[in-house]
Structures are given as structure tokens and as C-alpha cells.
Amino acid sequence: MVRETPGETAKAGSTDPAAEGAPAKPPTIYDVARVAGVSHQTVSRLLRGYEGIRPQTKTRVMDALQELGYRPNLAARSLTTGRSQRIGALTHEIDQVGPSKIAQGASVAARQAGYLLDIVTLDMSNADAINDALELIMQHDLAGVLALASTDEMTQAFEAADFRVPAYIAAEEDDAFSNRRSELTSVGLPALIAHLAGLGHRTLLHIAGSTTYSAARNRRRAYEAAVADLSLHSQGVVYGDWSARSGYEAITGLRGKLEATAVVAANDQMALGAMLALTEQGYRIPEDISVAGIDDIPEAGYFSPPLTTLRVNFAAQGRNAVQQLLGQIEGFTPPSSTGLTSQLITRRSTGPAPGTAGHK
Amino acid sequence: MVRETPGETAKAGSTDPAAEGAPAKPPTIYDVARVAGVSHQTVSRLLRGYEGIRPQTKTRVMDALQELGYRPNLAARSLTTGRSQRIGALTHEIDQVGPSKIAQGASVAARQAGYLLDIVTLDMSNADAINDALELIMQHDLAGVLALASTDEMTQAFEAADFRVPAYIAAEEDDAFSNRRSELTSVGLPALIAHLAGLGHRTLLHIAGSTTYSAARNRRRAYEAAVADLSLHSQGVVYGDWSARSGYEAITGLRGKLEATAVVAANDQMALGAMLALTEQGYRIPEDISVAGIDDIPEAGYFSPPLTTLRVNFAAQGRNAVQQLLGQIEGFTPPSSTGLTSQLITRRSTGPAPGTAGHK
DNA sequence: GCATCTATTGTTTCCGGTAACATCCTGCCG
DNA sequence: CGGCAGGATGTTACCGGAAACAATAGATGC
Secondary structure, eight states: OOOOOOOOOSOOSOSOSSOSSOOOOOOOHHHHHHHHTSOHHHHHHHHTTOSOSOHHHHHHHHHHHHHHTOOOOHHHHHHHHSOOSEEEEEEEOOOSHHHHHHHHHHHHHHHHTTOEEEEEEEOTTOHHHHHHHHHHHHHSOOSEEEESSOBHHHHHHHHHSOOSSOEEEOOSSOSSOOOHHHHHHTTHHHHHHHHHHHTTOOEEEEEEOOTTBHHHHHHHHHHHHHHHHTTOEEEEEEEOOSSHHHHHHHHHTTTTOOOOSEEEESSHHHHHHHHHHHHHTTOOTTTTOEEEEEEOOTTGGGSSSOOEEEEOOHHHHHHHHHHHHHHHHHTOOOOOOOSOOOEEEOOTTOOOOTTSTTOO | OOOOSOOOOSOOSOSOSSOSSOOOOOOOHHHHHHHHTSOHHHHHHHHTTOSOSOHHHHHHHHHHHHHHTOOOOHHHHHHHHSOOSEEEEEEEOOOSHHHHHHHHHHHHHHHHTTOEEEEEEEOTTOHHHHHHHHHHHHHSOOSEEEESSOBHHHHHHHHHSOOSSOEEEOOSSOSSOOOHHHHHHHTHHHHHHHHHHHTTOOEEEEEEOOTTBHHHHHHHHHHHHHHHHTTOEEEEEEEOOSSHHHHHHHHHTTTTOOOOSEEEESSHHHHHHHHHHHHHTTOOTTTTOEEEOSBOOTTGGGSSSOOBEEEOOHHHHHHHHHHHHHHHHHTOOOOOOOSOOOEEEOOTTOOOOTTSTTOO
16 A cells, blocks of 8 residues: 555666666766766756756757656745746635635645645644644745635734735625626626525515635625615525534524514525425425525535535636736736626525515 | 845844944854854764763854854755755645645644645646656655655556655555554454444445545445444445535436435535535435435534534644654654544434334 | 857756765763 | 863765866867
8 A cells, every 4th residue: 555665676787987876866966967967057047947958968968868767846836936836725724615626626736837835734723723823834835825715814924924925815795895807706796696586585584604704704895785786685694603503503593583574694504404404494495495505516416405505616716816926926927817706606506586476 | 024134133232343334144053063163073063962071162163053043054054964854745735624734733733843845736546746846846855855745646656656754645554565564554344334224224325536546445434344344234435525515416427316315425525515416306304315424524514414524633634644654764663553443423413214114 | 271250069057856874962970 | 180081062074966167179260
């Protein structure tokens, strides 16, 4: 199961000059240079893509690289250049779909750009934990630091931290302003509310995520704005913590005083919990009450009933965050965000409001 | 939102000798040595915990470290020692709870041991992707490599790869043998089967995970063994891919030929999908048929109905994997695995078999 | 045909640590 | 009081690359 010693490859009688019982140290550019009969600098230049190398020389070096199975030592490279090909990513405990998919998308994007993403998971609402993690991360001279989820604590820690490298906090939406990007990411929620309004719902209830998360605030504001735009009425906002349990408790906490005919949860997990609580209280979904979520986690289509929700492209969020950071690192203008629009997925958890014409 | 330049801290008139408009390069041990009036080697020794330093000198150096805010450059250290304080972890796309919690547990354990965990996510069933990732990872001279999920492709790639460092594949159970650890991790499934048997179920159906995962095979074998031990009957095994969709299709694929009175899915997502399919076919859960899962994802308790399942300690699995690897890296005997036992969580998705006395 | 230019390649130095070896004081002993 | 064992520090070399600078060569210009 485990391979420890590189071992003596069967190919004996190799062309190596004197390296017989060598302990198989990884080859360096000096080794390559010797084999190719050039200076180490020529090898270095070739590796960095320098053009002015005679084709003949180039071939010799390439052969030597191939023969020795050379692999660059990034620690050495990072030492001289002062830059490393790694990005630190702080994310909260990735036991939820959203954050983990964001991390995944970021990881892939980073890898494509030749970077390795160091994912550090931590309790985003614990300031001490955040600072410890930052301390650790800053030793590993990174090219940049990314926060893949935006909470108040994280924002504060970032502002206090003395990174000497670019840093970027990926927020679903900028807290203060409604810039272009934010409009894109929130475009879905109005569609969801409109969908409910079209079904005849007039009074809604929102179950929000943890208030320290900017994404939770963002979604709540978008909900309120959409409700106002469509001249609907909101019974109010109940705060959860993103978990199914909190969604359940949000409903039971109402103690039966449910006026809304539709519940919009800030994520699918809370919608799930809410549905269970509603069912237990005798409500039929969607006949008596509609429930919708946000995220479209893979399981959402298999809830009972399948959940109407907004599909959020988490991978794109992660990719976008990496590109923003890389823009800072390498000094280019990052491409404008793409794929961040969310999409309404209509399933059976939403239906005509009770008492409406279309009560089939 | 973003902090770029370290900036001039307000504390002007600092005691710095000549560094006025310096571009704020991070201090090195040489800087510290100069400030403390000692040689850089003394600083290095202190940092590495060497004892024989005169208390007076030690104090001076400590003060200098403090004053300059020295932070070691791990790239440089790794370059000379040949060892780095980082571990590479390969995991498959962490959009599922299990893998991501394993990664989380591993990350925390690694951090506690002073290592940083480089998480590389990839498609575990794509041999090319695995090799690309390994290639990338091996450049970042790591102290060790960990595979946090065991698939056939991963095992093969690991055996073919020429790591020059310790490597470890975390498998839920050793494929070939039934050693002590494996007994611990599979202890729960017999309990689950016994629970169903106790409710009067005699014929069961298993929905297994992807066959390339050793965890899927492990769980299937444990299922079959437990069924045999209790003299029950298995309608058979249907293979899914861990997703809710595949659980749904596992049931619809039966085309109504369901003989079992209880379905045991290899994870909670597939159990969820199966429950929806069964409900749509008119079965009541648990009156007509019982359904159980494995994992106890946070949402499992809020399915409709709440799911009986086995709680698996993923974080412990991750922690354990890291400890095994660290044992190899630092040459100590790793502590025996702890916390790997799973626990039966009984909820409303399982009930007395139809036709049994206790049909309330 | 010789000097100059420039394409190509080689040398040296440095990055920030660690390791190995050298040196400088002490105190202690004969 | 010289010698010496160590303890406490200092010096030098090295890790594997990259950058700055130097040098060699063939090509070109006049």
C-alpha cells in the first residue's frame, strides 16, 4: 500500500558516470546540466521558457531532463524569487456543500494557473482560531491569501493581519454596495420571489443564515428588496445558522403563528429542516404552504417533496476568487466574473397559494 | 476589503537603526542577529530549541525576535533540511459530507502537529487526473502524501508513483484483511442489521456505493456478512454512485420487484433518493418499508422521515490518517486509532416489518 | 580583414536557513 | 601557572534555484 524506497530500478548498467549506490537524491538542474554538457544556467533558462537557446542545445537539455526525470524544487525557486506557487485559502469547516464546492472550484482554478491551493479550515466565527491559522499560514510564504467565506470575524482578522502578500476575501456580495458583480450574484432571488408571487403567494417568511456571514445578510437584503419590489408582504425574518436543525427550529419557534404561505430559506439545509417541522405540524407541502431554498445542493431534488431552489454556481465563485487574487499577485486585470448567475430550479415544494384559483 | 501594502505603522520614530524607507522585507535571522548583536547561528540555534545558550544572550535574541516580528521562512528551511512541514492530501471532489469532514479532521490534526495540509481535490476515478495531481504535488517537496479516499485508481496511482517520501492511503477498511482496525470501523453495520432484524425484517436490500471505492466494497461485505450471521435473506445488492440520484434510480430500476421490507443504503444520500422513489411508488416509510443509511450527515435527522443511520466519525478517520503518516515521517509508532467506531442512530425511517405484531 | 554587435552560454552571487567546523573564553586540575 | 576540557559563539559552506553580470562566438558592417 505504501511505497517508501525509490528502490533500484531494474534498468541496471545505466549511463550514469559514477552514481552507483547513490541514495537516489532527486536530480537538480546541476545534474541535468552535467549530463547535457551545459551550464546549470542554460537549464534554468530553458525551464523558465527563455527563447534564445540554440535548438541543438535545447534538445540536449531536454533529453537530459527526460533521462533524469528532473522535477523542479519549488522551495528553492520560491526562496530566490521570493514568490511561491501557492495560495492559502481560509474556509470554514467544510462540512457543507457550498463552502466545499467553492473550495473545490478555487482549487481547480489555482491548479490550472500553476498554483497549489493550501486549504486551511477553521471556525470562521472564532477570532482566535482565525488568527492562529493566519499566523501559521504566513510562515509558509505564500503568493497570496484567500478567504473563501466572508464573515465579520474573518474580515476583521484580515484587516488586522500583516500579510505581506495580496489578500482577497471572497464575498457573495459586497456588503456595502450594490456593484455590478453583486447584481449578478443576486439576480436569482428576485426570480424566486417572482415565482412565488406568480403562484399567488402574498405573505412570505424568510429563514436567514448566520448574521455574521455576509452571504446571509446579502440574501436577506435581496429577499427584502424583492418582496418590496413586488409589493408582497413579509411576515419577517427568522435567523438560523445554515443547518437543517436551525431551519427546523425556526419553524417550531414560531409556535404556530405562521401567517406566510411560503417560506424562503437562505439555504437548502434550512429549507429541509423547515419542511420537516411544517410536515410535523400537519401542513402539506406544497398544498398548504410552499417552501423554497437556495443553493441547489445535490440532494435538494430528492427531498420529500423535491425542493424548489436557486442553483448557485459555487465552483464559479471559487474560480472567480482565485482569479481576482491572481490578478493582484501577477499584476494583471482579472477577467470579469463569469458564471456567477444563479438559476431558478422549480420543483414540487412550491405550488399555488392556498385559496388561489389553481388549487388542483 | 483588501490589504496590500504593509504600510507605515503609526508607531513612528522606531528604534530601527537605518531602515527608514525600507520596502518592508520580512526580517531574517541575520537581521535579528544584527539587532541582538550576535551571530545568525545563535539565532538559528535558539529557534531550533538548542539549550546551551547563556540566559543573557537568549534574552537579547528573544527581544530582537520580538521587536522585528521575525517569522521563519519555511521555504529556506525546507531547502536545507530537505524536509518540509507540509503534507499533501488527495481527496476526491469534496462536495460530499464524508470526504470533506475527513479532510477537515486531517487538516486539524496536521496543523496541531505543525504541518500544513495541502488539499488537492480531484476526480478519484480518473487515472489521468490523479497522475497530474501527483506530478504537481511532488514538486512541492512535501513531507508526505496522503490519500484520503481509497479507490482502485488511487491505489494504482500510488503504487506506480515514485514518491520519495512516505505515503499513506486512508481506507475505511483494509481491503484484504480483517485486522483489528477494520473490525472497529465496521462494528456499526452489524448493529444496524440487528436493529432491522429485531424489528422483524427478514429480507433486505443493499444499495452500494461505487465499486471502485474500497469503502463501498467494505460496507457491502459487512452488510452481507451481517445478513448471513443473522440468518436473514438479502434480495441483492444494487450499485449506485453515492449520490441521491443513484439511490433513487436504484429503486426505480427494480421496476416494482421489491421483495425486501428494509433497504440499507451505503450512505445517507442514496437512502434519501431511495426514500423519495419508494414514496412515489406509494410505499409508506416506515409502515410499508424501512430505510436506513450510513454516515449520519447533518441533514439525515431532518429527512422526511428522519433517517435511521450509522454515525461515522469522519474527523477521526482524517485524524487517524494523518497520525499514521506522521508516524512514518517522523519515525515513531503511530498511536492506535481511536474514535473510529460508528454508532447506530435510530430515527423514524425504520419500523416494524409489515405484518409483524408491532404494527401500531 | 578587422572591429562591432549580438546571440548564446558560462560565472558568480544571493535568497534564508541549517550543518559542520573553528574559535574563544572560562573554570578547573595537576 | 600552564594546559585543557568544554560550554558558548562565530565562520564558512551548502541546499537548488534565479538574477546579474561576464565571456565567448559567429554574424555583420565598412
